[in-house]
Amino acid sequence: MNWQHCPNVAFLGLSDSYEQFYQAVRRCWRFGQEKPVHCYIVTSSNEGAVTENIKRKEKDAARMAEEMVNNMHELNQKEVHGTDVRKRVEYKTKTEKGTGWEMRLGDCVEQMREIKSNSLHYSIFSPPFASLYTYSASERDMGNCRTHSEFFHHFNFLVLELHRALMPGRLVSFSLHESAHIERARRRNRHFGLPRRIDPYFPRRRLHLPF
Numbered sequence: 767m768n769w770q771h772c773p774n775v776a777f778l779g780l781s782d783s784y785e786q787f788y789q790a791v792r793r794c795w796r797f798g799q800e801k802p803v804h805c806y807i808v809t810s811s812n813e814g815a816v817t818e819n820i821k822r823k824e825k826d827a828a829r830m831a832e833e834m835v836n837n838m839h840e841l842n843q844k845e846v847h848g849t850d851v852r853k854r855v856e857y858k859t860k861t862e863k864g865t866g867w868e869m870r871l872g873d874c875v876e877q878m879r880e881i882k883s884n885s886l887h888y889s890i891f892s893p894p895f896a897s898l899y900t901y902s903a904s905e906r907d908m909g910n911c912r913t914h915s916e917f918f919h920h921f922n923f924l925v926l927e928l929h930r931a932l933m934p935g936r937l938v939s940f941s942l943h944e945s946a947h948i949e950r951a952r953r954r955n956r957h958f959g960l961p962r963r964i965d966p967y968f969p970r971r972r973l974h975l976p977f
Contacts, residue, residue, distance in 0.1 A: 770798035776806040780816050784823035857906065873906045878927035886932045892941035893921065 775794045780787060795803040809817055859872035870877045894909030911917040
């Protein structure tokens with residue numbers, strides 16, 4: 767359930783599961799929420815140990831996310847500055863098939879072009895979102911972008927092919943992971959996420975989409 771229209775959430779007691787608590791709060795504190803979210807927790811004196819356990823797990827989760835971002839930053843710095851000549855990544859393709867499934871390895875834009883039009887019922891993926899993470903040194907990697915405009919220009923090629931391949935009444939889902947790295951971007955830019963109107967990035971006249 768998504769409750770981004772509700773700015774207040776109350777808990778009568780807690781369990782030792784920080785994940786359940788985190789997910790419950792995120793039902794209200796999520797994209798689309800326009801107000802500050804207030805979380806109220808009511809516990810008895812007998813639940814003191816549980817409350818302290820949740821606080822400890824919350825601190826551990828925040829520290830782990832921060833360390834992961836720092837580690838990725840160090841790896842990216844080594845990738846960018848570690849050699850005088852940028853390494854080229856060997857491009858590989860591979861296709862595996864089975865009963866009712868097919869798996870493809872390769873450039874997503876080129877692979878999408880080989881998929882029949884109006885043949886996909888549903889698409890779910892996790893895009894790199896403009897160098898939040900740089901996964902490789904390949905020029906094909908959408909994460910290798912200097913600006914958001916550059917990323918969306920690159921992403922544009924995939925959107926066109928995805929729109930062609932999806933059936934009418936199509937559905938698309940994508941993952942936007944909440945992390946310390948995204949939190950840094952939000953603090954720097956005062957917001958982070960997809961715009962309410964997608965037209966600035968995907969003008970209809972350029973994509974020729976019927977919506």
